[in-house]
Amino acid sequence: MPYVLGVDVGTTRTAAALCRLGGAGRAEPEVVGLGGPGGGVASSLQLTADGTFAVGEPGDPRWTATGFAARVGDGVPVVLGDEPFTAEELTALMVSWVAGQVAAREGERAERIVLSHPVGWGAHHKGLMHQALRVMGLDNATLLAEPLAAAAGHSFARGPVGVFSLGSHAFSAAVVRPFEVVAWAESPDQDAGVDFDDLVFGHVRTELGRAFTELDPQDPRTRGLYGRLRRDCEAAKRVLSGTFETAIPVHLPSGRVDVPLSRAKFDELIRSSVEQAVSVFERVVRGTPLEATVLVGGSTRIPLISSLLPGRVVFEAAPETTAVKGAALAGRHMLLGPDDNEPIETSVLVRDDDPLLRFPVGDMDVPDTDFTAPPPRPPIDITPLDLPERRSVKRVVRGLAVTGGRRRSRDAQDSEDGR
Ligand SMILES: Nc1ncnc2c1ncn2[C@@H]1O[C@H](COP(=O)(O)OP(=O)(O)OP(=O)(O)O)[C@@H](O)[C@H]1O
Ligand SMILES: [Mg+2]
Structure with missing residues (x-):
């Protein structure tokens, strides 16, 4: 149909x-x-x-x-x-x-x-x-x-x-x-979803105090911890839209710690935004x-x-x-x-x-x-009404396949990088 x-x-x-x-x-x-x-x-x-x-x-x-x-x-x-x-x-x-x-x-x-x-x-x-x-x-x-x-x-x-x-x-x-x-x-400049995640992340950091600040930022495990924690902060935020209490797991080198977060606390964090x-x-x-x-x-x-x-x-x-x-x-x-x-x-x-x-x-x-009544307008704003001609592009992308130039380019760069 x-x-x-x-x-x-x-x-x-x-x-x-x-x-x-x-x-x-x-x-x-x-x-x-x-x-x-x-x-x-x-x-x-x-x-x-x-x-x-x-x-x-x-x-x-x-x-x-x-x-x-x-x-x-x-x-x-x-x-x-x-x-x-x-x-x-x-x-x-x-x-x-x-x-x-x-x-x-x-x-x-x-x-x-x-x-x-x-x-x-x-x-x-x-x-x-x-x-x-x-x-x-x-x-x-x-x-x-x-x-x-x-x-x-x-x-x-x-x-x-x-x-x-x-x-x-x-x-x-x-x-x-x-x-x-x-x-x-x-x-x-308005805070949106990712900024709320940052606020939750900041809350976890504050709650953990030195256990968090003493993490070595150069240690690859710390970078992994940050990435996982960011995802868990976002998940906790989503959970709090449907419930009143949750906890954010933090996988410190010394072991897992759960940082509680209530909806009331989350609301306090985001209220001014x-x-x-x-x-x-x-x-x-x-x-x-x-x-x-x-x-x-x-x-x-x-x-x-x-x-x-x-x-x-x-x-x-x-x-x-x-x-x-x-x-x-x-x-x-x-x-x-x-x-x-x-x-x-x-x-x-x-x-x-x-x-x-x-x-x-x-x-x-x-x-x-x-007011003078405005002239009649089309019901839908379809723009531009006067479409430009197709542009000539140095490369053509059809569907999602990219022409050979880019393919060669990635292959060449990968081999230059030794990958
Ligand atoms: N249950 C929920 N509670 C709170 N936030 C949620 C919930 N579910 C999704 N979000 C947030 O909604 C945002 C994604 O929303 P949406 O899909 O409308 O964004 P987008 O269209 O990709 O972004 P934008 O409109 O800013 O370009 C994410 O920040 C996500 O964390
Ligand atoms: Mg959107």
């Missing part, structure tokens, strides 16, 4: 959902298992010796790209061996891999791919991403801002909806109406009566966050898939129109005097009579 595919390439994790185009009634998006924990897959690409990319596998950092999704538009390339890749090229490779996996399972290619992207992307970022997707042969891909995707997954989302997004690295707050971002803010994010959200909302606030991103599983947000908060069982499920549903709407045939209000009032917001946007409770 034909389907549309929603994809979200996050800084650490890539998720996908599909929505079928056949059948009667409202179609529910289905999260697609990509082989990693929780259904997604790590956003990592390792250039292997045979010139192909291994997806989602930890590997030699010289050959493994991670965190690229957050660097789209950054002129500094990601260098694997001695080969430079742009962040958008790597992001498009992830999308291509996901699309290929799903096509193999479904027996056909997606009718359309909807890639959710950070709300702060302007025409430049979107143009680069579109170009990279086209080079990868993904001509049927559309970009959709994450808060629009998130709200599209909710049938109640007719009036203004808040979207609070906190992932592993990124934070954003937005107010949206159907297919319009009315107000938004991103705070690059969370309050900061909530206050940015409140500034973006500026008193707009929201129908509800949708949570996006794995870090919003932390109960303290929903407890501090004002108004009605929509908490999904897996908020790290909220955007991708909505993206798939939005893709269905693009092709078939909304399920209930209700007209979609696309007008937007633009007025603001708050310098704290990145883009000037307006209060939404100002009477319509103060």
Whole structure:
């Protein structure tokens, strides 16, 4: 059965959902298992010796790209061996891999791919991403801002909806109406999931005192201990979203020690960071009566966050898939129109005097009579409408196989390194 595919390439994790185009009634998006924990897959690409990319596998950092999704538009390339890749090229490779996996399972290619992207992307970022997707042969891909995707997954989302997004690295707050971002803010300095892990790590270090500080940082066993402890701190943080007490195992040379951590203590560690994010959200909302606030991103599983947000908060069982499920549903709407045939209000009032917001946007409770109605707009922001020609590239990447140049390059470098 034909389907549309929603994809979200996050800084650490890539998720996908599909929505079928056949059948009667409202179609529910289905999260697609990509082989990693929780259904997604790590956003990592390792250039292997045979010139192909291994997806989602930890590997030699010289050959493994991670965190690229957050660097789209950054002129500094990601260098694997001695080969430079742009962040958008790597992001498009992830999308291509996901699309290929799903096509193999479904027996056909997606009718359309909807890639959710950070709300702060302007025409430049979107143009680069579109170009990279086209080079990868993904001509049927559309970009959709994450808060629009998130709200599209909710049938109640007719009036203004808040979207609070906190992932592993990124934070954003937005107010949206159907297919319009009315107000938004991103705070690059805002603590997110990895920073919470650091706070837990710091707590363990404090609790252990000298037993920790006297570890020899040059000893390879200490480096192994740090790596394992970081993973255990992250796991403890996740556990505390569902329970009140846990303990973090520390494998010291003298033996294992368990450091207890309660949810109350964890909340104390992260409270000021969370309050900061909530206050940015409140500034973006500026008193707009929201129908509800949708949570996006794995870090919003932390109960303290929903407890501090004002108004009605929509908490999904897996908020790290909220955007991708909505993206798939939005893709269905693009092709078939909304399920209930209700007209979609696309007008937007633009007025603001708050310098704290990145883009000037307006209060939404100002009477319509103060404004001239804006011209009709397309219901979905598909950019760029005027797609550039395919770029000529010095190398061609097909699917996930890399042409001989890079293969020779890795072989040559491996033999130079004596590997
Ligand atoms: N149960 C949980 N409790 C608290 N945090 C969690 C839980 N599950 C996952 N996380 C955190 O969510 C983060 C991953 O979320 P998500 O998959 O939305 O991130 P991402 O999309 O890769 O990153 P970003 O949106 O920042 O680019 C990680 O920091 C992870 O530790
Ligand atoms: Mg994300």
